[in-house]
Amino acid sequence: MNDELLSEVRDAALYLTINRPERRNAITPGVLQGLRDGILRANRDADIRAVVITGTGEQAFCAGADLQTGKSFAFDYAEPYLGMADLFRCTRQSTVPLIARVNGACMAGGMGLIAMCDLAIAGEGARFGLPEVKLGLFPAQVLSVLQHLVPRRTLTELCLCGEPLSAREALAAGLVNDVSDDLDGRLDLLLTRLLNNSPAAIRRGLYTLKHMETMSFEQSMAFTESQIGLFALTEDAREGQQAFREKRQPMWTGR
Structure with missing residues (x-):
């Protein structure tokens, strides 16, 4: 792994933590590669029964692309496959359950990260949104993993208006499985229930x-x-x- 993406095995779960709290855990090429490497590792190791994806701190799960760099959308178009898309392809092939632990703001590309997961638990203070339209952009790649997860009109409003959902609104829309002030307690309960099964x-x-x-x-x-x-x-x-x-x-x- 790298300093931007921490990796730790606890019991039978691999925890992958985006470690950029000063940038609201924004996505970089290193974060994408670290997530992909971790998921591939889990699928090769029979002792790893689940992968938990989260962010450092309490402010943000993931704020999406790091716009401060000015290079977030400067792609090499000679390469037909992009980093985020390759991560989504990797998760599509994963037979190890992926769980999003949403500890704060989940915006733009962060919505792709929770949508690529099989299950998601959020804290009461979490917020969810696709604000790209406010910046003259649109959440293109994210839609591939998000479009079948929430109702169509909810998705269209998120995309066209750019306003966020509260944790409870996200729960009602089917974006997350549970919302709780005791985020880690609910996560532990979910892991216990999952790991008890075949x-x-x-x-x-x-x-x-x-x-x-x-x-x-x-x-x-x-x-x-x-x-x-x-x-x-x-x-x-x-x-x-x-x-x-x-x-x-x-x-x-x-x-």
């Missing part, structure tokens, strides 16, 4: 969820008809059913 079922389940999202009904039915048989072939599936019959807690192998 690692094999979660990995293949996320694979299934992500692949069927853009399928038609008939395509998704054909796909899931094949997937359900594969779920049942895992060691975890056999152990889970046996534990149910024996009225005991399952002993997962993750296979």
